[in-house]
Amino acid sequence: MKRYRTLTEALAANASDALSVTFIEGSQNEVTVTYRELQLRALRLLHVLQSRGLKPGDELIFFLRSNENFIDAFWACLFGGIVPVPVAVGISDEHRSKVFRIFARLQRPRLLTDAKSLQLLEAFAEAGGAQREYSSVRAQSLVLEDLRLGDTLGEEHPLEEDALAFIQFSSGSTREPHGVCLTHRNVLTTVVDLGHRAQYRSGDVSLSWMPLTHDLGLIGFHINMIVFGINQHIMATELFSRRPLLWLQKASEKRASLLSSPNFGLRHYMKMYRTRDDHDLDLSCIRMVMNAAEPISVGLSHEFLDTLSKHGLPRSAIYTCYGLAEASLAVSLPKPGREFEYVVTDRNSLNLEQSVRYVSASHPDAVRFAIEGPPVEHCRVRIATTDGRDLGQDVIGEVQLQGANVTAGYYNDREATQELFTTDGWLHTGDLGFLHQGQVVITGRLKDIIFVNGQNFYPHDLEAVALLDERLEIGKVAVLGVRKNDADHDDVLVCVLFRGELSDFAPIVKHVRQLITKQTGVEVTHVLPVRRIPKTTSGKVQRRLLADDYLRGEFDQVIADIGRLVAPAVEPPAEAVAHDLAALLKSIFDRIVAEKNVGAQDDFFEIGMSSLELAQIHEQIDANYPGMLDITDLFDHSTIDALAEFLRDKLGQSASADPGSLAASGGRSDRGAAGR
Structure with missing residues (x-):
């Protein structure tokens, strides 16, 4: 394979009409752009950007909804030496706030956005008293609808291997976002190592729904395919959220060989898969x-393989x-072509600097962790103490890195960069794990460890125990430890996604406490119902946000109410639930998108509701009326009144049917073997 010095060299070398990227926006809505066309489109857009005053070294924030526009702009910037700064549009005010915080972090920032996204930024600024910040951003904004492309090509800027290619801000929500500096050398090192380890070959075809603002979407399933000369398909993330079954339908149709999905994507797909029995798929x-981007569920991975094997999905696919x-x-990957492997350990042997004890799957304290392969060629991995002492094999410690793929630090943030590295130059990942026969095993996050009575516990381990209560579902439970000021122990919180009557939640409180105490000896401080489990765009649970809410006292009232309900006295009867469908639907919308104040006649899309929000709403409606609505029905009946009328017809005019609640309906579970 030819060695490229820069990303633009790679695109220029593969700028062929035989290779292409296809943007999938619907079952019948696709746009295919050859790599040759992509290069020309990028250079034409570069001319427009340069005519608007952008120069090499300027930072251009992408706040874009369209994958096609994103890719054109990304390559235009690279050709011109302009630094792309991708930011997820997202669904919440936190995503919009992040734009302003990143803008303030940069040195010569500009913003590339579309008219709709700009309106959302303006509305957010007005509501939050950030008009001054918005004015600064607006003055440096380029709106796609105002740009007119001609045939004139922009002027390419000469690039070096160690030139900054783009800035990758974390997919999470942080008060002070840190921008990871990635050079052409960094990215090409990873891309080549990944492609060689995964044994990419002529005839491979890729398909991804991961956001382009995430490194797996942008580097793993776009840049990687450019460098290796592979035809690629990029499916809109919101389309996958709305119609997950389309993912593998398209994989079957396009004969895709390379796919990706974290746990939450597999889970979302499987939930919708089970609602139908007419799947016509060839996944051979x-x-x-x-499977990456969040802790890997061994049970869910097995369930995915078991369920789809009848469609020809190989056992070696995960x-x-x-x-x-x-x-x-990329840090570590296994050799492809064989079924994924995992280890079974004693949960009591997973303390920092403790040797791992391997046990049988039937052991009462057994916990499974996926093996994630040996380090890629140009990345060195050690398991060490936080001060840099190497712990060797089969001992729990922090995963630390060195190599040509590793960033030099965070953009314009000297203090954070200094904290990122050990004194001997290894990068702190903040991840906990161990090496087993030279292969990486990740067990959790250093900052997520819960400390109780001198022992360390992992949130994912306690979550698996909580999921033994069959009313709970994987991905809808978050365990965290929170230490109040001057306390000598962590409060252990179990947060459960629940939007029913609080009286229906009381039995869950009792049972979850009983399960965790009996299985682990950990005394749970509080089991709390929450309206959402905050996650990054890649699906990682943001426990910090829940901890902040707890410390601010936002759960104090519900804690008091639950205390009365679970006190050793006769429980009060459950309150009567609403029988009017429109009122029930209104209450669901109010819980999930309270800030939008959706009225009975408000069109969901006219008020800017995202497909991800509708997916959450559909999930709650489905919990009350299983199988009665497909998520696409929310697009066809896009007001509360219209949806209520449609649902009433589906129920056979039974408007008085008792909707129940998640707990009362049994809390249908979609989790795999893990946690059973």
């Missing part, structure tokens, strides 16, 4: 589904990987 073409933005994506 799939070589790998890269490909367990480990990486992070600071390593330009």
